[in-house]
Amino acid sequence: MPQADKRRATHRLTRRTYSLTSRRGPSWPMIMLGLLAAACAAAALAAAGFALVTSRENSKKADALCAPPMSEREIREQLSKARIALDHEVATRLVLQQQATDSAAEIHQMRTDLAFIKKQRDKSN
Structure with a gap:
C-alpha cells in the first residue's frame, strides 16, 4: 500500500522542497x-x-x-578672608596716596629749586 500512496497525485504535489530564499534575484x-x-x-x-x-x-x-550648600563655618571663613583682603587693599591705597602726595610735594620743591638755580646761573653769566 505504501507504493500506491507514493503515486497518488496529492502526494506528488506536496513533495516539494521549500527554501527561505527566493528563486529570483532581489527585486x-x-x-x-x-x-x-x-x-x-x-x-x-x-x-x-x-x-x-x-x-x-x-x-x-x-x-x-x-x-550642596556651603556650611555656615565656610561662609564665615570666606567672609573673614574677604574682610582681611579688603583691609589690606585699603591700607595699600592709603600708603600709595601718601607716597603720591609726598612725591608731588618733593617734585614741586625740586622745580622751585631748579628755577632758582637757573636764575642764579643766568645772573652770573
Missing part, C-alpha cells in the same frame, strides 16, 4: 526597502548619540547647579 522594491531600513537605522544611531551627548552636558550643568 527593486526589496532593494529600496533595505536601503530605507538602513537609512532609518543610521538616523536612529545618530539621534541616540546626540541624545547621549546632550544628556551628559545637561547632567553636568545640573550637578553644578545642585551643589
Whole structure:
C-alpha cells in the first residue's frame, strides 16, 4: 500500500522542497526597502548619540547647579578672608596716596629749586 500512496497525485504535489530564499534575484522594491531600513537605522544611531551627548552636558550643568550648600563655618571663613583682603587693599591705597602726595610735594620743591638755580646761573653769566 505504501507504493500506491507514493503515486497518488496529492502526494506528488506536496513533495516539494521549500527554501527561505527566493528563486529570483532581489527585486527593486526589496532593494529600496533595505536601503530605507538602513537609512532609518543610521538616523536612529545618530539621534541616540546626540541624545547621549546632550544628556551628559545637561547632567553636568545640573550637578553644578545642585551643589550642596556651603556650611555656615565656610561662609564665615570666606567672609573673614574677604574682610582681611579688603583691609589690606585699603591700607595699600592709603600708603600709595601718601607716597603720591609726598612725591608731588618733593617734585614741586625740586622745580622751585631748579628755577632758582637757573636764575642764579643766568645772573652770573
